[in-house]
Amino acid sequence: xxxxxxxxxxxxxxxxxxxxxxxxxxxxxxxxxxxxxxxxxxxxxxxxxxxxxxxxxxxxxxxxxxxxxxxxxxxxxxxxxxxxxxxxxxxxxxxxxxxxxxxxxxxxxxxxxxxxxxxxxxxxxxxxxxxxxxxxxxxxxxxxxxxxxxxxxxxxxxxxxxxxxxxxxxxxxxxxxxxxxxxxxxxxxxxxxxxxxxxxxxxxxxxxxxxxxxxxxxxxxxxxxxxxxxxxxxxxxxxxxxxxxxxxxxxxxxxxxxxxxxxxxxxxxxxxxxxxxxxxxxxxxxxxxxxxxxxxxxxxxxxxxxxxxxxxxxxxxxxxxxxxxxxxxxxxxxxxxxxxxxxxxxxxxxxxxxxxxxxxxxxxxxxxxxxxxxxxxxxxxxxxxxxxxxxxxxxxxxxxxxxxxxxxxxxxxxxxxxxxxxxxxxxxxxxxxxxxxxxxxxxxxxxxxxxxxx
Numbered sequence: 032x033x034x035x036x037x038x039x040x041x042x043x044x045x046x047x048x049x050x051x052x053x054x055x056x057x058x059x060x061x062x063x064x065x066x067x068x069x070x071x072x073x074x075x076x077x078x079x080x081x082x083x084x085x086x087x088x089x090x091x092x093x094x095x096x097x098x099x100x101x102x103x104x105x106x107x108x109x110x111x112x113x114x115x116x117x118x119x120x121x122x123x124x125x126x127x128x129x130x131x132x133x134x135x136x137x138x139x140x141x142x143x144x145x146x147x148x149x150x151x152x153x154x155x156x157x158x159x160x161x162x163x164x165x166x167x168x169x170x171x172x173x174x175x176x177x178x179x180x181x182x183x184x185x186x187x188x189x190x191x192x193x194x195x196x197x198x199x200x201x202x203x204x205x206x207x208x209x210x211x212x213x214x215x216x217x218x219x220x221x222x223x224x225x226x227x228x229x230x231x232x233x234x235x236x237x238x239x240x241x242x243x244x245x246x247x248x249x250x251x252x253x254x255x256x257x258x259x260x261x262x263x264x265x266x267x268x269x270x271x272x273x274x275x276x277x278x279x280x281x282x283x284x285x286x287x288x289x290x291x292x293x294x295x296x297x298x299x300x301x302x303x304x305x306x307x308x309x310x311x312x313x314x315x316x317x318x319x320x321x322x323x324x325x326x327x328x329x330x331x332x333x334x335x336x337x338x339x340x341x342x343x344x345x346x347x348x349x350x351x352x353x354x355x356x357x358x359x360x361x362x363x364x365x366x367x368x369x370x371x372x373x374x375x376x377x378x379x380x381x382x383x384x385x386x387x388x389x390x391x392x393x394x395x396x397x398x399x400x401x402x403x404x405x406x407x408x409x410x411x412x413x414x415x416x417x418x419x420x421x422x423x424x425x426x427x428x429x430x431x432x433x434x435x436x437x438x439x440x441x442x443x444x445x446x447x448x449x450x451x452x453x454x455x456x457x458x459x460x461x462x463x464x465x466x467x468x469x470x471x472x473x474x475x476x477x478x479x480x481x482x483x484x485x
Contacts, residue, residue, distance in 0.1 A: 043423045045484040053156065053437030054482050055117035056110060056459065057394050059163040059207065061093045062446035064123060066100035070138035073129040075165035076175070076216075077449075080223030089452035096447045098467050103146055109460060109469060110443060111153035114482035118155040119393060119439045120146065121163035121207065124188055130169055131184060135191050143192075147199050158393075158439070159196065160204040160262065161189055161246070162239075164212055164222070164449075171224050176212065176235040179317075182242040189246045190253065197254035204332055204393070205243040205250075208264040209292065212239055221450050229349065230312040237314035240295055244323035262332030262393040263292050266339040267376045271355045276343035280352040283308060284341045287350060297385045298325035308349045330436070332393030333381065338373040365398040365455055369417060371424035378428040378435060389436045395421055396441030398448070398455040401472065409461045409472040418474055422481075440478065444469070 061077050081092035099106055110118055126139035150157045162185070170181050193203065206212065213236035215222035218229050226232070247259050268285045270277040286305045294302050300321050306313050344353035356362075361369040374395070381387055397417040401409050418440065429435050445458035453464060459475030462468075471479070 043419055043426065043481070045481055047426045048429070049436075053117040053391070053439075055115050055119055055155075055158065055437065055439040056443040057119040057439040057441050058099075058443055058446070059121040059160065060123035060126070061096070061163070061165040062442075062448070063097040063099040063106075063444055065093065065095040065098045067092075067094040069100065070126070070142070071129060071136040072123065072126040072139065074168040075123070075125045076168055076171045076223035077165050079168050079171075080225055081452075083225070086225060087450055087452045089454050091447065091452035093447040097444050097462050099444075100142065102467065104149060105469065106443065107146075107149045107153050107155065109471070110155055113459075113471075113475060113479040115155060117158060117437065117439070118150050118443075119158040119160060119204075121160035121165075122192055123165055124162065125165060125167040127188060127191065128167065128184075131173070135195075140191075140195055143196065147196055151199060156202065157196075157200045158202045158204065159192075159200045160207050161192060162205065162212075163207040164216070166223075175224060176238050177217075177231055179238060182238055182245065185242045186245055186249060189249055193250045193253040193257075197250075197257070201254065201257055203250050203254070203257055203259045204262050205246045205259065206239055207262045207393075208334060209236055209239045209243070209261075210264050210288070212236070229309065230314075233309060233312055234314040236291070237316065237320070240292070240324045241320050243296075244326040247326040247328065258329040260328045260330040260332055260391075261296065262334055264334045264336075264394075265289050265293075265377055265381065266335075266337065267370075267373045267380070269338050269340045271340050271342035271357070274343070277341070280341050280343040280350075283350045284339065284352040288339065293381070293385055295321065295324045296328070296331075297387075308351075310349070312349065328388070330389040330391055331381065331385075331387040332391050333377065334394035334441075335374050335377055335392060336395065336397075337367040338370050338376075340368075363397045363413070363417070364400045365451075367397070369397070369420075371420040374421055374424045375428045375431075378425070378433050379431060382433050388434065390434055391437040391439070392425060392435065393439050394441040395438070396457045398457050401445075401456045401461055403461065403463070403470070407470065409470055411472045411474050414459075414472065414474040415477045418478060 081087050147157050213232045217226040217235050218232035220227040250259050268281050270281045286302045290302045340355050341352045345351050347353050397414050399413050401411050442457050444460050445456040445462040448455040461470040
């Protein structure tokens with residue numbers, strides 16, 4: 032059941048933030064572009080996965096999605112009209128290369144050139160995510176991210192894209208949420224390619240992190256003045272009770288859910304406790320890998336949605352924990368807890384424990400079961416209130432000393448929500464999929480009014 036928030040901050044103002052604070056939205060290629068077989072694009076693992084019966088809840092695919100490939104000008108006009116000053120997008124790797132030894136696809140390069148030029152013309156600072164889960168299927172057929180050759184293919188792709196867009200794009204995110212790439216894609220099988228193997232997942236995770244670390248100096252060499260980072264899906268971890276067993280479960284859960292990535296990226300290697308827990312399932316680490324992963328970054332992107340509450344579960348390998356969902360907590364229609372305090376806790380913890388430098392909230396949003404009213408409006412009051420409360424939480428984290436420089440709402444548009452298909456709506460803009468009509472929701476209208484405050 033959707034609950035309407037009643038404890039809204041009464042004095043959240045744009046002037047509470049620095050004048051150069053970045054205000055944007057995040058999107059990703061497979062979720063919005065469509066045009067899956069146009070202009071030289073070849074299948075990704077998500078095309079294959081979504082076309083496999085039973086993998087997507089509503090049986091849908093991203094073949095059309097929001098048709099952004101053809102409607103990008105309309106979408107950028109919408110972003111500009113809202114008063115945004117930045118826009119986070121991702122590049123479809125299968126739109127750039129159709130084979131291991133292929134030349135770059137001119138049509139794919141042209142599309143992203145037009146897209147970036149369109150952002151700049153509208154006063155939107157481009158933030159480019161190089162990998163948002165859509166690995167070319169031809170690479171998966173050769174072993175995917177578990178094969179070190181995919182790291183080489185990724186670096187070639189990064190080299191081409193950073194040279195092609197580097198004169199216009201200064202902010203680069205190497206990977207979005209490597210946890211999801213590795214664990215949802217290869218451990219629990221919820222995401223493409225749908226494998227269910229912890230050793231495979233950990234090797235994929237390691238190779239993705241290596242590819243990130245090697246990409247950082249490559250981008251800097253190709254783009255003078257580039258700012259390079261990564262976007263991690265991070266969760267504050269809370270104990271289900273005050274028992275010692277549950278308190279210890281928090282430590283074990285956190286060590287793989289958060290610290291596996293943060294410790295490695297900031298030069299501490301993989302946590303010893305995590306390596307003990309996974310034992311022989313630990314990844315193969317080659318000489319120089321950990322040094323490569325720890326390449327200094329210019330910023331860290333934090334994707335925050337909800338805390339994870341865990342209890343001791345001795346039969347659950349390898350962490351001996353399980354996630355629980357307390358019934359007394361407010362939730363979105365997706366079942367995710369609404370916790371602005373969790374955002375404060377997370378930002379403060381990351382800034383305290385790691386030398387991150389600049390922090391950006393690169394994703395934050397909520398899914399509700401939106402409906403058009405008879406007069407063609409979408410009164411998503413719960414999402415508006417979610418947005419207000421999380422912006423207030425971010426303001427408070429900054430007030431406590433957090434070096435937070437920008438916020439990207441997820442997402443500009445309703446879109447293909449991975450394994451959920453089109454059943455979940457996260458957008459500030461409603462997509463009427465049969466007509467592809469865009470309708471700015473109440474939440475989007477509030478965000479726009481907030482951004483246009485003097």
